[in-house]
Amino acid sequence: MFDSALIPKGVKRCSFAKFFIWVLILHIPVLIGTVAAILCWGLALNQTYLNNNFPFGLWIAADLGIIALGGGAFFTGFLRYVINIKELKNIVNYAVVIGVICYAAAQGILAIDIGQPIRGWFIFWHANVHSMLTEVAFCIMAYFMVLCVEYLPLLLENRQIFKFSVPRSFAHHLHEAMPTIAAIGVFLSCFHQGSLGGVAGVLYGRPFAYREGFLVWPWTFFLFILSAMACGPCFTILITKITEFFAKKKLVKKSVVGILAKISGGLTTLYVLLKIIDTLGWFGLVKEAGAPVKSFYANQPYGWWVLVMEVIILGAIPALLLLNKKTRENEPILILACVLNCAGIVMNRWIMTVQALAIPVMPFDKFVSYHPNWVEWATTLLPLWVGAIVIMLSYRYLPIFPQERELNPY
Amino acid sequence: MSTSEEKERNVAGGEQRTEGSSWRFLVPVIAFFAGFLVFLCIGWGIFPKILYSEKQQPIDFNHQLHVDEMGDCEACHYFREDGSFSGIPKSENCIECHESAMGEHPEEAKLIDQYIEPGKEIPWLSYARQPDCVFFSHAAHVRMAGLDCMTCHGPIGESEHTRPYQYNRLTKYSRDIWGWNIAGIKTNTWDRMKMDDCAECHEENGTNQACFVCHK
Amino acid sequence: MFPFAFEWINDPSHFVFMGGFYFALGGLFIAVNYCVMRALFDWLCKGGENHNEH
Amino acid sequence: MKDAHHKGEGHQEGHGTVYKYGMVINLDKCTGCGACMVACMAENNIPFRKEDTNDRLTQNFWMRVYKISNGGSFPDNDICYLPRPCMHCEGHGHHNRTPCVTVCPAVATDYNHETGIVSQIYTRCFGCRYCMAACPYHVRVFNWWDPKWPEGMEEYLNPDVSPRMRGVVEKCSFCFHRLQRARNKAYSEDRREVHEDEYQTACTQACPAGAITFGDLTNPEHKVYELKKTPNAFRLLEVLGTNPKVYYTSSRAWVRKAADVYVGKEGSGVTHT
């Protein structure tokens, strides 16, 4: 094959032609997304269906969702390097790759979402330390650097680069320092996952989203961390399964996936319990403010089903599925549980942002609903396709899965 | 290159080195420092030249002569009765004396036949022009704080010739705003009139630093 | 972002926030530089022999 | 190194006295004529578009007059007009917690303790719109388009207010530029305080019904000081604790009840016409 010198030793990859065709196919949605992004930058944000009632729309909901799903990177890293579960060595690399893609995606979407991207760096230079968004920006940028540093050794282990002695020893030393780097990553991630929760939680002007809290932070701060830890690994498992499906070969042992699933199940259950307690506490808080909770769910698309779906169907059920061994071991049920868990988290992000804005606060406010238009969808999915391309490249040229050679001897 | 030989070389991990001498490692180091120096010079030397461009004032105005003649700055740069500042005088102020030539200075001749006669405004390029988002109240600074013009405008009163008006191509700000020294080192107060300089002075005197004090 | 900035105020929230941030960034910076230095020293002093396990 | 919080009391003391500018709007006098909206747009260079009437949610209004109804059926139906400028919320506690100021990541908006006005700096704002999510009164509007005036109409733009560019959030500033001019006048007469009649907002001045009164809420000589204490006075979303500076008075009970978050019996919220 044309690029055989780059493919790691001892593994089989499809022909470069087939690979290149797939990359070209993926470039079509990427192109559409780029056109949408240029429209937003060029003609200003009137291209979307956002308006003064809905300053936050699909983009912010997707941002929060992607970063929650990307939580798998920091949590798997935490388990592997800090709690030292050696088994996870085989999947932490892939978690890092997914993390890099998710965080790059989040920053990409933010670059399109803000009205003046060229002076977006004001958030760092003139930082307002009390604002949750500042905290998010600082930590996402910092953790993205951590993720890049974690991704670096994988990059350096490419066959050609590995030939040079400097990169080789650099990669080796990076592995030695990885626990400290992962610890820093966990420290940062805990903060920004929490701040993303705080984004909605501090809005005391919006009774729907407002949660009192502990010292400075609202409860949503901790709920978001917990939900990211719970659903991150699920997302990693999901992407691994999808990659295995496309690669048509086993890449990670069942036992490794099993560990992640077990931990994720425990955390999801804890999250659902705390979420229910928080919701009940919130009912009390709102009643005391005089607003009957019924009115929050009176306007049509956001009826009571929303609460049931988010907490029960997409929360409790995956938790139970992941908790007991039998269902966790069974492959299709595991995938279903992961999908439900991830969908639950993304839905929670949508509710805490878009629905929080939809619920009228002043009694004489009119209820207005919002749905994203093609420009918003194209730009939100753009990082998904770019991510797919990056995964294909990493899978092809970098030794991501240590157990691959063991699982597919040839 | 057959696969076996290629595999064999791979396994060895390319450890045998070409026979070059031990100073081989100097090549990248020299390259590093060369690149470093070249771009350092570009950054510090050439970049400011490209970034700032220069224009001449329409008329080479002699401040010293006028100050001796008229007394002080307030003669031409006066306060209106509603407290706002008139800024650079209009050509009708000049007409009061220069209706007809008062000497045979070529600049005055230029003033008269290009601006006074056709009744056009003189398109002065204001050195201290702040951007549109800034509200600067001369009344607050001159009347209340008792600052003299020199603090912000420097010794322009004693200048015989108008220095060229340098402005930033990108932002269109006069160079007096962001500062003359590219490194941002400020020797006297009028070298730079950026937000930080205003903030610094406000800080020292404990005056109010709310946004809407200086912004509009 | 820096103590000399206009918005900077010496109060607990600034110290905590910026302190944590610079701590994390510093930690990362030190870790990476440590690896770079070690790699360079390996390359400079030991010159030839290397270890190809990774 | 500055030791006192520049936003806190210590630093903003400045030399002048401390004001707390606010408004009292008499909803019995307000006829819903909209002169306040037009005067505000004329004073603050607010752009307008041909397609403004297509979508009220992307319109740019600093002062918006809401038409509220008691939801009764004919002939017991009643409507009332409620002009809504920015509330310039003060929030509570030593470090006030104005909903939009605490959330702005780049300190583009700030609560000024000396005047009680929430400032919005358009060149600092990079349009993340978080403050729009935080404000329950829909006061903050976003420049979804680049403002464009038809040929020749840039003549009437007011130099005291800088026209904004696309991609930034803007809001009512209580016509702060008029306080800046009033201060200039005061300084030229060697005094620091600004009298009540020297600083009035454009909407207060234009209101044909004299329904809007503006002044320093803490100064007994100003009219608003007394008006805000009338029994019928109320504030929008009082229960949320935003501590807004705009008081409304109305002799009609249903109007007062339409102000707060469904306070009172269940479902007492009003529908809209």
Add this chain to the structure above:
Amino acid sequence: MKLDRRAFIELTVGASLGAGAGITFSPLPWKLTDDVAIWTQNWPWTPVPSEGQVSHADTICNLCPGHCGITVRKVEGRVTKIEGRQGYPVNDGGICPLGAAGLQLLYGPWRVPGPVRRVGKRGERNWERISWDKAIAEVVTKLSDLRSKGKPDTVACITATDQGTVPQLFSRFMEAYGSPNYIRTASAEDTNELAMKLLQGKDASVGYDLEKANFILSFGSGLIEGWGSPVRTIQAHSKWRSGNGKKAATVVQIEPRLSNTAAKADMWYPVNPGTETALALGLAHVIIKDSLYDSTFVNNSTSGFAEWRKMVMSEYSPGDVSATTGLSAAKITNLARAFAKAGRPLAVWGRGKGTTPGSLYECMAVLALNALVGNINKSGGVWTTLRSTDLGWPEVPQDRIASSGNGKPRLDGAGTQNYPLVKYRPDELPKIINDNPEAIQALLVHEADPYFTTMDTNRVAEAFEKIPFIVSFSTYFDETAQHADLILPNDHYLERWEDIPSPVGFHKEVLGVSRPVVDRQFDTKHAGDTVMAIAKKLGGTVANAFPWDDYEAVLKEAMGADWDTLAESGYVAKAGSTPSGKFEFYAKPYEPIELEGDSYTQPLTLIPMELMRLASGAIGNPPFCTKTLEETELKGNDLFVEVNPKTAGDYGLADEKYAMLETYRGKAKVLIHLSEGIMPGLVGIPKGLGHTGYDDYLAGKGVNANSFMGVVEDPVSGLSATWGIRAKLTSV
């Protein structure tokens, strides 16, 4: 040293790392990031208004008959703000939305840049600029040709009002030229003046002392929606509301729809539309029966009371009236008693903003109510405000052609035997022209937009086609100007001297003079100068009729003694001269005004709604005002008609859905707005939309309410008394 591949890589990596470090330690990247951010703060396409000396100037707003005093704020030569003028006797500092948006009319792209001649067909909006002399020459050739053919009376002239020097110049020109057809646009003033002629025998109009009244009974007048002088009336309303605690006045609104006035009123009585006169007479019945009327005034200052009393007492008992109006008898009796017992009661007439003549009988019935409680020419009452149209100008010299032309009867039949007292009947013009196409050969239009404001727009369009030569003096490209052949643009009201007559409905006389506060923006000329130039070019007696050389001379002479105070302060408040003379009760029997269309195929009744934020007269709504329209009034390019949910239920109409509104006169697609504020069976349509002129900030938005309604002749006055039309609404 052998340059093999490895060395090359080492070289480039080393050099690029060095370059990177070099750049990072130089100011280049950081300064560029900062400057690019600053560039986004100063985009070249974001305007930067120029600074300068701020000055203020006082003048008078001429956008509606309210004539408020305004103060203009200027920066160097630019006008940046229009505000109400403090201390002006009419509006004392307040301003209305239209007045505040006046600068959009001064600087807008809809201004006529200079004299233009039409190129291509009418309404195609393409013009060619010509010089003033050529334009005037063209008008002169046309007019002198008509004169030579002995048909001077086929020239008509429409102006907004007949008071003030410029309208007088036009009427003097018409008289000197030889045409009796000088016509004023229709408004409630026509009926008020006619009523004053009939009941007081004076050439006067009706003024209301609103401020001092303490019981206001309004028959459908939009008191806080643009009636009379809008700002003055709104300020009066504030006085009624500011009894700090106890109410200063009680306001009763009689209207089938919950307008803003009805909402703010203390009591709102929704009567069946068209039965307001019956209610007035019913109230009179109760007042007389309980003998609560002011007998001293009635006995010695009125005449014909006995006969009127017999007519009222015989048919208008509370029982019958409640049957026709739909108001309970008890309410009628209590209302009458409350009205009569109030200290200074005042009954107000003039539906909506008073832009349509309305029924004369109704006006007289309301005035009779006021007479009953004896508040004629008293504080808090109805005042007869004398109208002086003669400015002491010399007699108009007429040559033979002129006198023969003037001898002919007026086209619109005003002043002929069947309409003896009426001065102008503008709404009749379309029918007259369509019946007799040669009737008008040339039309001059000044400060009016008949194409848009006259009822029955389709007939008006047909009529305009039949007029061969139309000259407009409009400052803007309004509808009439766009269908004219020649536009001789008048100066904008902020650019010209002009005397402003007393505001409508004001009980005192305030004579004002608007002055130029900004220099001319375009190649425009004062309409007075243009008319005089045309007259001078026509020569002969027409030229001699204008002894002045320019308009300013005309103004100075016309103002006479007041000129000095006017030049200095801009207005003169004259003491109201109270004319003596008896108040005559009009005892003829009353027949209600029947609407066009039949109730079987058109079951609903369409009534116009006049909104405060929507200019419905000759001036197009500026963009700021259109922007403030509620989303239940205009959405995109479609206007909403207001319908009661019950009616919508009966006819299958849904909220915010399209429906076809059809009347005898017109048909168009509209959106439905379900409102609990309108009486079932009624359809309310906002007046003032449906412009085709101006710019597409306003053109093409909504449908013109006038295109649905036709002229219903008032049996008593002969003016158009249309207050609605029968209509059909079918969902689309």
